[in-house]
Every structure is written in structure tokens, then in C-alpha cells.
Amino acid sequence: MASYRGFDYLEIDTLFNEEERLVRQTARQFVEQKVIPVIKECYNEGRFPKDLIPQMAGLGFLGANLEGYGCAGMSNVEYGLIMQELERGDSGLRSFVSVQGALVMYPIFAYGSESQKQKWLPRLQSGEAIGCFGLTEPGFGSNPGGMTTRAEERGAEWILNGEKTWITNGTVADVAIVWARTSGGIRGFLVERGTPGFTSSDIHGKLSMRASVTSSLVLSDCRIPAANLLPEAIGLKAALGCLSQARFGIGWGVLGAAMDCLETARQYTVMRKQFDDRPIASHQLVQEKLAWMATEITKGQLLAIQCGRLKDKKKLLPAHISMLKRNNVAMALECARLSRDLLGANGIIDDYPIMRHMCNLETVKTYEGTDHIHTLVIGERVTGVPAYK
Amino acid sequence: MKIIVALKQVPARDSQLKVAPSGKWIDESDLTFEINEPDAYALEEALQLKEKHGGEVIVLCAGPERAASSIREALAKGADRAIHIEEDDLGAYDTLALARVLAKAAETEKPDLVLTGLQSDDLGSGQTGVVMAELMGLPHATIIMQVELAGAGLRVKRELEDGWFQFAGMPLPALLTIQSGINKLRYATLMGIKKAKSKEIRRLTAADLGVPPRSTVTVAGIFAPPRMKQTQILDGSPREAAAKLVEKLKFEARVI
Ligand SMILES: Cc1cc2nc3c(=O)[nH]c(=O)nc-3n(C[C@H](O)[C@H](O)[C@H](O)COP(=O)(O)OP(=O)(O)OC[C@H]3O[C@@H](n4cnc5c(N)ncnc54)[C@H](O)[C@@H]3O)c2cc1C
Numbered sequence: 001m002a003s004y005r006g007f008d009y010l011e012i013d014t015l016f017n018e019e020e021r022l023v024r025q026t027a028r029q030f031v032e033q034k035v036i037p038v039i040k041e042c043y044n045e046g047r048f049p050k051d052l053i054p055q056m057a058g059l060g061f062l063g064a065n066l067e068g069y070g071c072a073g074m075s076n077v078e079y080g081l082i083m084q085e086l087e088r089g090d091s092g093l094r095s096f097v098s099v100q101g102a103l104v105m106y107p108i109f110a111y112g113s114e115s116q117k118q119k120w121l122p123r124l125q126s127g128e129a130i131g132c133f134g135l136t137e138p139g140f141g142s143n144p145g146g147m148t149t150r151a152e153e154r155g156a157e158w159i160l161n162g163e164k165t166w167i168t169n170g171t172v173a174d175v176a177i178v179w180a181r182t183s184g185g186i187r188g189f190l191v192e193r194g195t196p197g198f199t200s201s202d203i204h205g206k207l208s209m210r211a212s213v214t215s216s217l218v219l220s221d222c223r224i225p226a227a228n229l230l231p232e233a234i235g236l237k238a239a240l241g242c243l244s245q246a247r248f249g250i251g252w253g254v255l256g257a258a259m260d261c262l263e264t265a266r267q268y269t270v271m272r273k274q275f276d277d278r279p280i281a282s283h284q285l286v287q288e289k290l291a292w293m294a295t296e297i298t299k300g301q302l303l304a305i306q307c308g309r310l311k312d313k314k315k316l317l318p319a320h321i322s323m324l325k326r327n328n329v330a331m332a333l334e335c336a337r338l339s340r341d342l343l344g345a346n347g348i349i350d351d352y353p354i355m356r357h358m359c360n361l362e363t364v365k366t367y368e369g370t371d372h373i374h375t376l377v378i379g380e381r382v383t384g385v386p387a388y389k
Numbered sequence: 390m391k392i393i394v395a396l397k398q399v400p401a402r403d404s405q406l407k408v409a410p411s412g413k414w415i416d417e418s419d420l421t422f423e424i425n426e427p428d429a430y431a432l433e434e435a436l437q438l439k440e441k442h443g444g445e446v447i448v449l450c451a452g453p454e455r456a457a458s459s460i461r462e463a464l465a466k467g468a469d470r471a472i473h474i475e476e477d478d479l480g481a482y483d484t485l486a487l488a489r490v491l492a493k494a495a496e497t498e499k500p501d502l503v504l505t506g507l508q509s510d511d512l513g514s515g516q517t518g519v520v521m522a523e524l525m526g527l528p529h530a531t532i533i534m535q536v537e538l539a540g541a542g543l544r545v546k547r548e549l550e551d552g553w554f555q556f557a558g559m560p561l562p563a564l565l566t567i568q569s570g571i572n573k574l575r576y577a578t579l580m581g582i583k584k585a586k587s588k589e590i591r592r593l594t595a596a597d598l599g600v601p602p603r604s605t606v607t608v609a610g611i612f613a614p615p616r617m618k619q620t621q622i623l624d625g626s627p628r629e630a631a632a633k634l635v636e637k638l639k640f641e642a643r644v645i
Contacts (some may be wrong), residue, residue: 018458026576060579072579
């Protein structure tokens with residue numbers, strides 16, 4: 001079988017420079033050689049492929065678009081292409097890298113003190129330490145501003161109480177970025193593994209993101225030193241600032257899952273014969289689905305590249321990212337469903353990546369702002385009228 | 390140790406090749422290109438030797454402008470600098486003429502070791518390295534599976550036929566043609582890709598080196614091997630048919 005070459009209908013490659021293509025090549029080769037051979041088994045067993053962490057770290061994938069502290073200092077387009085290739089492998093693997101880079105390293109980088117940066121960033125970049133991001137609570141998902149986790153300042157310590165749930169990497173994390181309400185509004189804290197009063201447990205029974213660790217965190221009179229407050233993480237907007245980073249990566253990542261589905265369906269429909277020994281790809285109804293996917297992926301690529309270029313110029317707005325995340329995730333999910341259909345019964349089996357992508361993308365549609373919530377962000381940007389409540 | 394790696398950019402291995410309208414070369418418009426596989430191993434060997442013994446790795450590449458992407462990849466993997474002999478039409482050079490160009494460029498660097506791939510995946514003549522060695526007056530060894538420094542020289546392992554190997558000692562400077570699989574290829578790390586941006590690529594032409602294009606070989610035409618499908622019914626008793634089948638498989642199809 002020919003090696004995977006992504007999907008490029010419109011000479012999209014000419015929009016990338018030499019370095020960008022080289023970065024994509026490294027990520028693509030890594031996924032082809034190290035991820036594809038193991039991911040099906042990991043997914044089926046509900047296991048995160050943790051031996052890939054040092055390899056990804058060594059290549060520079062963790063916190064790739066941050067500057068200094070051992071980070072690779074990639075542009076945002078280069079970062080996006082890494083996400084695209086990783087998610088072609090599996091959304092769970094991409095989630096790990098998103099959380100580590102965008103939700104843990106980024107807030108320390110953007111809101112942390114110099115000593116917090118020195119302590120954590122090199123270790124998180126090298127994969128020696130793993131992080132998680134605790135925002136969602138059992139009662140507050142789409143509306144994190146209602147959170148009930150509290151932090152009280154007592155002397156040189158903060159005391160945290162509350163529960164966080166649906167936290168990627170929760171039980172494997174050495175450090176958790178925890179968002180909690182204080183008398184001065186919502187703030188971000190660094191809670192280290194092993195701190196008394198801090199426990200975590202995994203959520204079982206997931207039929208999506210099975211190759212990713214998802215956990216609940218409990219904070220019960222958990223005392224942390226005052227030095228673990230992120231000095232600049234002030235207000236919910238600081239947490240949303242991290243989410244913008246991660247959502248940007250998701251908007252690129254899902255392109256990879258969509259391309260993998262299309263490529264699988266394309267190869268299959270050209271080979272599979274029904275009725276008069278003709279390939280099913282020769283039927284108009286089949287071609288319509290492939291044509292839809294090809295068109296929508298291409299539009300999604302253009303959206304991602306424009307967002308990436310804007311981000312590199314520091315002109316990308318959260319409302320732009322909402323369009324990228326919402327459109328591309330919904331598009332990728334539809335590609336997975338259409339591809340599943342085109343493979344017939346074979347579409348449901350794990351010999352092909354489609355059903356795994358489809359199940360994963362159901363999570364991707366929900367986390368980092370649901371499809372609805374991003375619709376409301378775009379709606380507010382267009383009308384000037386917020387419609388969240 | 391100063392090591393030169395001669396590296397060629399070729400169409401990606403599983404490319405669907407189409408004959409160009411001229412009938413004399415392939416249509417390159419839809420192709421992706423990559424580092425010739427044995428050359429990638431030669432580069433890796435050079436990088437490992439440098440890591441063990443110190444020194445410098447210089448990439449030498451003759452090819453059109455697009456070959457710059459393969460040069461950049463080699464720099465990203467850890468080569469220190471590169472020489473790009475920019476020539477749009479390598480077809481105007483035969484192996485000897487091209488080896489003259491490469492040898493001329495390599496000589497100015499006075500390398501301790503020159504590594505090339507065993508052969509190129511596109512033309513596959515397997516001669517460029519050997520001819521270069523001759524022109525540079527260097528000893529050479531081909532189909533190399535292992536390279537070790539031994540005193541002031543090298544000890545190398547050559548692949549012979551039928552699973553046989555040969556170990557040979559040789560002095561330095563020398564030229565080796567490297568076999569695929571000699572080592573494990575590394576990825577270009579993101580940090581390496583970033584660093585490569587500031588590494589030197591010296592661009593020259595064959596004319597700058599004073600080597601004129603020359604080709605004693607002319608390509609009359611290229612074509613895909615015609616696909617032939619024949620069905621033969623072997624008659625007779627099962628025993629006779631089986632005997633005929635074995636004979637055909639042995640002597641016509643040569644598969645047993
Ligand atoms: C595998 C996985 C990993 C995750 N990882 C993390 C993590 O690492 N860190 C973290 O903090 N969180 C994480 N999450 C949580 C995720 O961000 C939330 O699930 C998400 O924000 C949605 O919240 P919810 O599940 O409570 O759904 P709800 O907010 O209850 O939403 C349910 C439905 O109601 C709709 N809805 C809600 N409000 C409105 C409205 N105003 N208008 C219209 N529709 C509305 C939603 O769109 C959705 O369709 C993860 C989730 C999953 C599944």
C-alpha cells in the first residue's frame with residue numbers, strides 16, 4: 001500500500017514553506033512508524049501509549065509553539081500541522097499533546113512567575129513531567145464561570161476545596177492547573193501530585209477517546225504554598241486564554257482525522273466491487289460523498305491556514321478560533337460518518353480507523369467548547385448580542 | 390573528521406510514474422521528492438561518526454532548485470552546512486560528467502571521508518561514488534554495512550552475495566558507498582528544523598566549477614514495461630500437466 005500522503009486537492013501545499021512541510025513530514029513519519037502500528041490495540045484496551053511520550057518530547061512536539069525553556073519555538077502553522085498529523089493517528093494522542101502544551105505549559109508560560117517557569121517548563125517539555133488542566137466540574141461544563149471549587153488564602157498557603165471532572169491526564173499528571181474561585185475572582189493554581197488532600201481517579205466506561213486518560217480530581221482541604229498561585233492567571237478569561245490555544249490546535253488536528261477517513265474510503269471504494277464487477281466508486285451516490293468530503297476538507301484547510309497566519313501575526317481572535325473549531329470538528333465528524341457508510345459492514349470493524357475516529361470526534365465536538373457554545377460565540381460576534389443565557 | 394555526504398533528491402519511492410510528453414523522461418509535475426534512500430543512510434552514518442569522533446558533516450547535492458528541500462532536511466537532521474550545485478537539467482550529464490562536478494566541489498573541502506549511497510533509486514547505475522573516488526584519487530569500498538575507525542584508517546564491512554560479508558581495512562581519506570539498512574534513520578526534530586534555517590547553503594553551478602555538461606549517453610526514450618497476461622491450459626494427465634507446470638515455473642517464469 002502506498003504510504004500516507006495526506007490530502008491535497010487544491011495545491012494547498014504551495015501555501016506552506018519548506019520548514020512547515022519538513023515539520024509535517026517529521027510528524028507524519030512519526031505517526032506512520034510509531035503510532036499506527038500500536039494505536040488500535042491501545043484503543044481497544046483503553047490504554048494510553050505512554051512510551052510515546054519521551055519520543056514525542058525528543059522530537060519537540062510538547063509545547064512546540066512556545067519559545068525558550070527547551071521548547072521548539074515553532075510558528076503556529078507548524079504547530080497546527082503537528083496536531084493535524086497526530087490526530088490522523090488518534091484524537092487521544094493529539095489530546096495528550098494539546099493538554100500538555102496548550103493547557104499546562106501555555107498557562108505557566110503566559111501567567112506563571114519566572115521560578116514557576118524554570119521549575120516546570122523544561123520538565124514538561126521533555127516529558128519528564130506530565131500535566132493536566134482542571135476547569136470542568138460535575139455541575140459546570142459549558143458554563144465554567146459558575147464553578148464552585150474554592151480557594152482561600154490562609155497565611156502563606158492557599159486551601160482548595162472542590163471537585164473537577166473529565167480531566168484529561170488527571171491520574172497520570174505530576175502537576176494540575178486547577179481553576180478555583182477566590183474572594184478576588186477566579187484564579188489558576190499549580191497543584192502537585194501527592195499534595196495531601198488532592199486525589200484523582202479514572203473515569204471508566206468511555207466509548208470514545210479510549211487511548212486517552214480521563215479522570216476526576218478531588219480537592220479536600222488541599223493546602224498548597226502561596227508560591228503555587230499563577231500570578232497572572234486572573235479571572236475566567238485567563239482560563240479561556242488557554243482554551244483558545246488548545247482549540248486552535250483542535251481545529252487543525254481534526255483535519256488529520258478527516259483526511260484519514262477520506263483516504264480510507266477513497267482507497268476502499270476504488271477497490272470494492274459490486275454489481276457488474278464495477279468498483280463502488282463508479283456510482284454517483286458514492287462519488288457525491290467523496291466529493292463532499294474532498295471539498296469540505298479543502299475548505300477546512302484554508303480556514304486553518306488563515307487562522308494560523310493570523311495567529312502568527314497576533315491577530316487571531318477567540319471568535320475566529322470558534323469558527324475554526326466548530327466548522328472543522330463538525331466537518332470531520334461528518335467525514336467519519338460518510339466514510340463509515342462507504343465501507344459498508346467493513347466500516348464498523350477496527351481493521352479500519354474510521355469508527356475509532358468517529359467515536360473520538362464525538363468527544364472533540366463536546367470538549368473545548370461544544371458545537372453549540374461556539375455557535376453562540378460566532379453569533380455574538382456577528383450580532384453584538386450575547387445569547388448564552 | 391570532515392565528512393562529505395553526497396546526496397541526491399529522487400521521486401518518492403511509491404510514486405506513480407508517468408512518461409512525460411517528450412517520451413524521454415518522466416513527468417515530474419505531480420511527484421513528491423525525497424532523499425534517495427541509501428543517501429539517507431549515508432547521512433545517518435556520517436552523523437553518527439561525527440557524534441562519536443567529532444568533526445563536521447557537509448552535504449553535497451547536485452540538482453534543481455527543488456532539491457533544496459532535501460538539503461534542508463539533511464541540515465535539520467544535523468549536517469553542519471551544505472553545498473548545492475544548482476542544475477536544472479541533470480539529464481545533460483552522464484555519470485562521469487556528474488561525478489566530475491561532485492568531485493570538483495568535494496576536493497575544495499579536503500574531506501577525510503566521502504560517503505555516498507550505494508545507488509540512486511531513480512537511475513540505479515550505482516557508479517557515481519566509485520567514479521568520484523577515482524577522480525579524487527581516493528581509495529573506495531562499496532556496499533558498506535558498517536564503518537569503524539581503526540587507528541589512522543577505517544575498518545569496513547562490505548555486503549557480498551548470498552549472505553556473505555567481507556571486512557576490509559583501508560586508509561583515510563577514503564570514499565564509501567553505503568548500503569540501505571546500515572543504521573537506524575533519525576527524524577528531523579523540530580529543534581533541528583529550526584536550527585537548519587541559519588545553517589549555510591553554498592550555491593554554485595557546474596559552470597562555476599569549470600565542468601561543462603557532457604553526456605556520452607543519450608536517452609532515446611523511456612517506457613513502462615509492457616504488461617503481458619497470457620493464459621495457457623496445460624493438457625495431459627495430472628502427472629504430465631504437473632511436470633510441465635514445474636518446468637515452466639522453473640525455466641520460463643523462473644520462480645522456483
Ligand atoms: C474525553 C474528555 C476529555 C475532557 N478533558 C477535559 C480537560 O482536560 N479539562 C477540562 O476542564 N475539561 C475537560 N473535558 C470536559 C469538557 O470540556 C466538557 O465536557 C464540555 O465543556 C461540556 O460540558 P458538559 O459535558 O458539562 O456539557 P453541558 O455543558 O452540560 O452541555 C450539554 C449540552 O447542552 C448544550 N448547552 C449547554 N449550554 C448551552 C447554551 N447556553 N446554549 C445552547 N446549548 C447549550 C451543550 O452544547 C451540549 O450539547 C473533557 C471532556 C471529555 C469528554
